[in-house]
Amino acid sequence: MAKQTDNNGNGAKLGFESELWKAADALRSNMDAAEYKHVVLGLIFLKYISDAFEEQHAKLEAEVDSGADPEDPDEYRAVNIFWVPPDARWSKLKDEAKQPKIGKIVDDAMIAIEQDNPTLKGVLPKDYAHPRLDKHRLGQLIDLISNIGLGNKADRSKDIL
Template sequence: MRGGLEPSEYKHVALGLIFLKYISEAFQAMHDQLAQDEFADPEDPEEYLAENVFWVPETARWSHIQQNARSENIGKIIDDAMEAIEAEPTNETLKGVLPKNYARPTLDKTMLGELVDLFSNIKMHDSAEGKRGGEFFTPRSVVRKARQQRNVVEAKAFSERLQAAVARYHANAITSLEMIQELIDMAKDMKASADRGDDLGLNEEELAFYDALAQNQSALEVLGNDELRQIAHVLVEQLQKNVTVDWQRKESARAKLRVLVRRILKKYGYPPDLAPAAISLVLSQAETLLSWQAPQ
């Protein structure tokens, strides 16, 4: 299965399939456990919600995906599986989060089916590890990873890492199993990276701006974490107050935001020689966040 998927496609294709495979295995493990309890109902979604495990509808389970791996409709079958998972009331945290573009014409369905077959041979959930072992695919962390795509610094870092791994794979430098492990490791690292917000006392938007400001190590050394956290908080607060609906189309509105950002950075002593790059990155971050908030 080499040469079938572009590096940029792995981010959405492979990680989405890993998610489906993992939660299906976790669901089946819990289903088997509940089936052994005479007072439990393995077909009750709330039994799974109570254990922080996703309820997976029958048409979204990996067994169904695998059976249809060679179908010309495999893309739609996977999209429908994502839709079915989101539609479950007990999976409320996943609404609008999962990728649903596997049926797009540009995605090679033969290669997609081969990827499904490849993942079918890999066990991704170890029930012996308990919840700690599968922590990076809990409802809260899945939502946070999806939202993490709004963080331009993090998105760029993981995209570069992903493309490097895919390049090694296509160059026969790593095996299929090693590629899968790399993707799983990335998922774990994405969770760990998202947890930084809790450690820093920042919400997701503030963390994104903090990362933009701290991208230059010199700024972090000069100002320190506390000051950069404060700047990130002020930036989010002021941008929310001053952004207009048409800011992306009107140069005057964009100029106003640049001035606003420049003044905030100057007020808090952000190194002047680093300010131009920081302003550009902060505006890019603002545009990304606003595009996510815009009605679909």
């Protein structure tokens, strides 16, 4: 059967669909779809808020002489961007992706984000340290998602879901 195309203009061309398929393939061999979708979507959300945070952080760094404080959570909340604590930032996860404890590192990042952003309390997945999740594949998944740019305002305005 031929692939249907969306002719109504409502579907956003995100530009990272192939990366998502690679991410799903990386987990598919040892998890069912109901499980790995939470793993992938949780990491994509973390990358999304971390990229948005980093974009705002760079702006605030440039405005330090004007009194901006890039490490003040209120600077981010004022523009509807989640505060991401230093140990929960994507760059830290990417640097630690090959470590055997990457699952715990991701879980700790999710917990820290929830603690600093009450609207996310109890929402984020925190089962990346579970034994059934292959840590090598989790590291590969983090590497794949690292190639997806979600931080700039144009990317954030797309309908991802």
